[in-house]
Amino acid sequence: MRDATLCVHHPVVSEEGYAGLGVPVHRASTIVYPDADAFLNRAERGVDGYTYGLNGTPTTRTLEAQLTHLHGGARTIIVPSGQAAISMVMLSVLLPGDRVLIPDNAYPPVRTLCMDHLAARGIDHTVYDPMIGAGIAALIDERTKLVWIETPGSGTMETPDVPAIIAAARQRGVLVGCDNTWATPLLFKPLAHGADFACEALTKYVGGHSDLLLGSITVADTALHQRLRKTLSELGIGVSPDECSLALRGMQTMALRLAHVGRLSEDFARRLVGTPGVETVLHPALPSCPGHENWKRDFKGSSGVFSLVLAPAARARMATALSDLKLFSIGASWGGTHSLLAPMEIAGIRTGTPWPHEGPLLRVSLGLEDADELWDELAGALRRLAD
Numbered sequence: 001m002r003d004a005t006l007c008v009h010h011p012v013v014s015e016e017g018y019a020g021l022g023v024p025v026h027r028a029s030t031i032v033y034p035d036a037d038a039f040l041n042r043a044e045r046g047v048d049g050y051t052y053g054l055n056g057t058p059t060t061r062t063l064e065a066q067l068t069h070l071h072g073g074a075r076t077i078i079v080p081s082g083q084a085a086i087s088m089v090m091l092s093v094l095l096p097g098d099r100v101l102i103p104d105n106a107y108p109p110v111r112t113l114c115m116d117h118l119a120a121r122g123i124d125h126t127v128y129d130p131m132i133g134a135g136i137a138a139l140i141d142e143r144t145k146l147v148w149i150e151t152p153g154s155g156t157m158e159t160p161d162v163p164a165i166i167a168a169a170r171q172r173g174v175l176v177g178c179d180n181t182w183a184t185p186l187l188f189k190p191l192a193h194g195a196d197f198a199c200e201a202l203t204k205y206v207g208g209h210s211d212l213l214l215g216s217i218t219v220a221d222t223a224l225h226q227r228l229r230k231t232l233s234e235l236g237i238g239v240s241p242d243e244c245s246l247a248l249r250g251m252q253t254m255a256l257r258l259a260h261v262g263r264l265s266e267d268f269a270r271r272l273v274g275t276p277g278v279e280t281v282l283h284p285a286l287p288s289c290p291g292h293e294n295w296k297r298d299f300k301g302s303s304g305v306f307s308l309v310l311a312p313a314a315r316a317r318m319a320t321a322l323s324d325l326k327l328f329s330i331g332a333s334w335g336g337t338h339s340l341l342a343p344m345e346i347a348g349i350r351t352g353t354p355w356p357h358e359g360p361l362l363r364v365s366l367g368l369e370d371a372d373e374l375w376d377e378l379a380g381a382l383r384r385l386a387d
């Protein structure tokens, strides 16, 4: 071979005796076939086979298989973000004329997706009270094709009665998707309760280090998996194996990280009850939190995210009280090693059920810093918010 060819065709070295513990990063657009016939007949490889980089490489498949095992499902698909996991489910299931039911505590971009993107394409939505339980049956009509659940809800932390909602939907042959980002499959497994789609923002606890964006959809039914794969490949959606490799690394420590922040968040939440300026602590492990009984029945524990409803006067003090923090950063996308605070306004988002609180909400995501230092800084910020 001449130099230019040698530059292109790398030598194949022996892998004999080589074994590592990490998952190799397989990057590919082209998948090479043994002969022309294999290429011409590549559709026969099916959705699980390797046909083109967009549809996955062994790195992606490893992450998919790991999530499938954790969820007790049949297949998982990795998508570019948690929001993409939600939109891909909706786009593969819903057609013009159909309706989706979404909870009032949904991750806010879900509502925008329904209001702007889906509505413009003839798919409408109804917003339901997350505490509706079996009452959801009254909202299901012949146009309803999907019920969306988020548990606990983004920011506001209500834990719905998932088994009751799923039972009502299944009785009418309606599919159910569940955003399980707060719990991860370590604390709650939606498929075990009969959900058709378990969605996760891997961006949060699986990635675990605030440096990647990925989402996953796990299903128990291979027909749904094929439907999703077809949608993704037609829309041209795939993920980078480098991102998957980071998620695989994050997953290694997820159980330990989650156990730590879960214990801490429950401890902080209990200690914060009655703090001046904190009107309500919204943490599913507290009996005062809507859906606490559902959480106790269905969940194995807590993660590190909860919210505080502050007194209305805190609004004017938010900027100064949260400035110059050393440990807590201000920002969205929780679940990393760094602790975060995010001020939120809920009343204007809600359309199904009036939000009963007047003050602003402060979402807390606990990270892995020293627990006493975190407590001191949070307590100090709350004092400044109160007076």
Ligand SMILES: *Cc1c(COP(=O)(O)O)cnc(C)c1O
Residues within 6 Å of the ligand: 080, 081, 082, 083, 084, 107, 150, 154, 179, 181, 182, 201, 202, 203, 204, 213, 214, 215, 333
């Ligand atoms: C963050 C989040 C998402 C979206 O995840 P991205 O990867 O940021 O798109 C979806 N659902 C919930 C509950 C989330 O917290």
